Amino acid sequence: MVVLPVRFERSPRLHSMQSEEAHAVGTKVVVQGKRGPEVATVRGEPSAPRPTERYGAVLRAATTEDLERWEELHRAGEDLKWLLRARARERQLPVKLVAVEFTLDESLVTVSYSADERIELTGLIGEVRAHTRARVNFAAIGPREQAQMLGTLGACGRENCSSTHLQEFAPVSIRMARDQQLPLNPEKLSGPCGRLLCCLQFEHTQYVDLLKNLPRKNAKVCHDGSGACGKVTKLHPLSGTVDVFTEQGMLLGVPATELRRAPDEGSTRAAGERGHKSARPPGPDA
Template sequence: MSSSDKKTIYILDRYTNKNYGLEVPSDEEFLLGEKIIFEQVGGDGKKTQSIGTYIGDKYNDIERTCTYVDRMTDQEIEQFEDMQKKAKGHFPLFKKMFKTAFPTAIPVTARYHMFARQWYFYFYSEQRFNFVEFIREFRQALGGQFFLFQVGARDMVKMSPGTDHIIGCNGRNLCCKSNRPLPSIDVEDLLVQHLDGRDIERLKGRCGKLKCSLIYEVETYVTESQNFPSKGSTIDIKDCAQCGMVTNFNIMTNKIDVQLEDGIRIQIDLSEVKKIHEMRKGRVHDDHERELVAAAKDAVG
C-alpha cells in the first residue's frame, strides 16, 4: 500500500494514557471513542498489542507512533467491557489494602489488559515505595497476576471514575478528562498575562496543576503587549516633566502603571507615552512576581 493510500489518525492508549499517531487505509472511517487494536515495539525489541481510543486526525504535534492492527469487533468490545467491569469489582479490595500499606498514596482505578492478560491497578503519589511485601500479599488475595501503575496528577483526574461528571470552570467537563493532548503551561505564560498579583491557588485546576485554560489567551497577550513599553522600562510622558518607570500595563484598558522619579505612582493612557527608553539592565522581579515564579514552578511540576 502506497503512502497516498494511507492517512494518519490519533489514539489514546487505554492503559498508559499516552497519545499515538498511526497510519491506516485512507478509506477507513472511525467514530470518536471507537476502540482500535494497535501494535508497538518495546525497548527489548518485542512487539506487543494494546487497545487505543480514537481521538481524531488533527493532532499533528503527537510524535509517538505505533502500527495499526484492526478495529475491535462487537464481540471483542463486549468481552472488553465485561473484563473492565470485573476489574472495577477488584478495585475496592485493592484500595483498602493499598491505603493500609501506603497511607499517603491515592488509589485511582483498575483496568484489565486483554493482551497482557493481567489486571492493572493505578495510583497517584509524589513518593516512591517498596512494593515487595504488598505485591506478595495482594497477589495472594487477588488470586492472579497484576501490574501497579503510578500516574501523574492529570492522569489521576482523567482516569478516576469519581470525576466523570464534574464540571470545570469553563462550564464543560474537566480538561483532564479529555482524550486529546493537554497543553503545557509555563511560568512565562502567567507572567505575560500579568497574573503575578493573583493567588496561585486560584490558578490551579482540579489536578493541582495550572489550569489548561490559561493557555488560551497567551497569543493575544503576546501580540498586544508589543504595543506597550516593557515592564521596567523608562518612559517620557506627555505634559509631564518627570520620567517614569513602567510597573505594569493592561492590554484591555490600554492603561499603563508608572512610578515617577519622585516615587509617586500614576496611571496613564498608552497614547500619553512620548518616548520609550531602554529597560534598565539587571532589573530583578518585584516581590509579587518573585513569589509567583516560585509557586508556579511548583504547580507546573
C-alpha cells in the same frame, strides 16, 4: 494501508494506528498497543502512512462480543481497584490507587497509582495475583496524569483540558502568569492537580508579542498629552494601555503610544553642567 487516529478511554491523546481498512469516525476498534489488545475509538479521518513512522495496528472493528468482554473487564478492574484501596488503608500505605486496567485478552493488568514517596508494593501485588492470572504492572503517574485519567472540573467551570483535548503536557512556568499580568496567587494559578494551570500556555505567545509594544513595569515615562511624568505601575497588554503614577501623585491610564521615555536624571545633569561650562567668560589669554 491507512493510518487512523484513535483514542483510548482514559486519555484524550490521539494515537496513530495502521489499518487495512478505513473505519468511520466513532467506530469502536480493537487495536494492538504497547500493552496488548485494547478497545479504542476512531477519532479522525484516515491518512497515508509515513515511511519513517512506527505505528500500532488496528486488528479489527470491535464486535459485540469484544465490547461485552471489555465492559466485563472494566467492571472487574473497578472492583479490584476498590479492594486494593481498602488493603492499602489497612497497611497504612501513603498511596492513591487511580485505575486498574486489563487488556482485552486479560494477559496484563496495569495498576496506575500516585505517591509522594517511594513505597513498598509487594503486599498489593500479592492481592492482585490472588484475583487474576494476568501479569501485573504497577505504573507510577504524576498529578497531571492523575487528573487526566480521573477527569475533574477546572477553574473555568468546564472539565479540565488534560482529560478533554490536551495532547501533551507542555512546560508551564510562573513567567507566563507574569507576562499575562495575573496576580501571583498559587490558589488561582493552580489547577485541580496542584500544578500550574496548563491553559497559561495557550495565549502566552500572543501576550509576548503585545508586551513588545509596551514599556516595562517601573519604567520612567512622560505623557505627551499632559506632559506629566511618572513611573509605570501596571500594564494592560490587551488594550495597549498602562497605568502611570505621576510625580504629582495622580494615577493615569494612558495608551502606550502616547508615552515617551523620561529623560535620565544623570544625562540631564551632565547636559546642564556642559551648558554651564560653555557659558563661562573667556580667560585673560582668550
